[in-house]
Amino acid sequence: MSALDTGTEDLRAEIDDGVAVITMNRPDRRNAVSQAMVSALGAVLAQVEADDAVGCVVLTGAGGAFCAGGDVKSMAAASADRGDGAGPSLDARIHRQRLNQRATSGRLWSMPKPTIAAIGGPAAGAGLSLALACDLRYAVPGAVLTTAFARVAFAGDYGGSWFLTRLVGSSKAKELYYFSERLSAEDALRLGIVNAIFAPADFEREVMDRARRLAHGPSVAYRYMKENLNRAVSGELGECMDLEVTHHVHTGLTEDHREAAQAFVDKREPHFRGR
Numbered sequence: 082m083s084a085l086d087t088g089t090e091d092l093r094a095e096i097d098d099g100v101a102v103i104t105m106n107r108p109d110r111r112n113a114v115s116q117a118m119v120s121a122l123g124a125v126l127a128q129v130e131a132d133d134a135v136g137c138v139v140l141t142g143a144g145g146a147f148c149a150g151g152d153v154k155s156m157a158a159a160s161a162d163r164g165d166g167a168g169p170s171l172d173a174r175i176h177r178q179r180l181n182q183r184a185t186s187g188r189l190w191s192m193p194k195p196t197i198a199a200i201g202g203p204a205a206g207a208g209l210s211l212a213l214a215c216d217l218r219y220a221v222p223g224a225v226l227t228t229a230f231a232r233v234a235f236a237g238d239y240g241g242s243w244f245l246t247r248l249v250g251s252s253k254a255k256e257l258y259y260f261s262e263r264l265s266a267e268d269a270l271r272l273g274i275v276n277a278i279f280a281p282a283d284f285e286r287e288v289m290d291r292a293r294r295l296a297h298g299p300s301v302a303y304r305y306m307k308e309n310l311n312r313a314v315s316g317e318l319g320e321c322m323d324l325e326v327t328h329h330v331h332t333g334l335t336e337d338h339r340e341a342a343q344a345f346v347d348k349r350e351p352h353f354r355g356r
Contacts, residue, residue, distance in 0.1 A: 136295060220270075
């Protein structure tokens with residue numbers, strides 16, 4: 082296991098047997114997002130995306146929470162101090178937020194490696210959006226998920242409206258945004274928002290078992306599999322099928338495919354090398 086320097090105490094990161102485990106670390110604020118955290122998260126995600134030693138990324142939170150979203154206390158203080166017109170312009174703030182979102186939730190969605198959200202506690206607002214950006218979501222029984230934005234009169238950010246609509250459909254996503262209902266882990270499982278629920282005592286082991294399986298799987302195939310599946314969300318059928326053919330033929334020429342085919346004949350587990 083090797084630790085990564087994130088440059089801030091608000092975010093921890095380490096590589097464990099091919100899995101990059103990234104931990105939002107403000108437990109006293111239920112891991113509410115800070116500028117230091119989001120900046121570090123973008124930088125770390127860019128680093129692990131380009132690292133061939135990393136085959137899977139797990140995003141989680143410290144202290145029994147996933148992420149409470151924006152730090153409302155800090156927002157209130159900032160609003161009180163904003164009367165003098167100091168600070169960046171509206172256009173600059175919008176542009177900075179666009180960059181932050183593309184570097185974090187955008188990269189979790191688009192990077193050519195499997196990403197997992199390990200939801201060990203509440204996930205709200207931008208925290209839920211970050212979880213929704215991941216390919217897979219696993220939760221503990223007591224986890225509560227909520228869009229939360231309406232409760233603080235925000236429209237929503239970090240891509241949550243896009244991700245949630247594609248998971249549950251437009252009408253249900255609108256309901257969850259408008260009313261900011263608190264979903265139990267069981268409700269989220271029923272809606273297809275989370276993939277599975279694991280008991281707290283087994284949670285870390287279950288998530289890491291799956292993450293390591295992905296990290297040691299056929300990474301070239303996963304790269305193009307994820308691109309196919311992401312394109313299928315909004316792509317035209319013919320274009321998606323053409324892309325599938327290109328990727329299918331390409332992966333059929335890899336060393337991993339030859340190894341898997343031989344392992345099938347030999348009745349053994351394949352040993353993938355990512356090439």
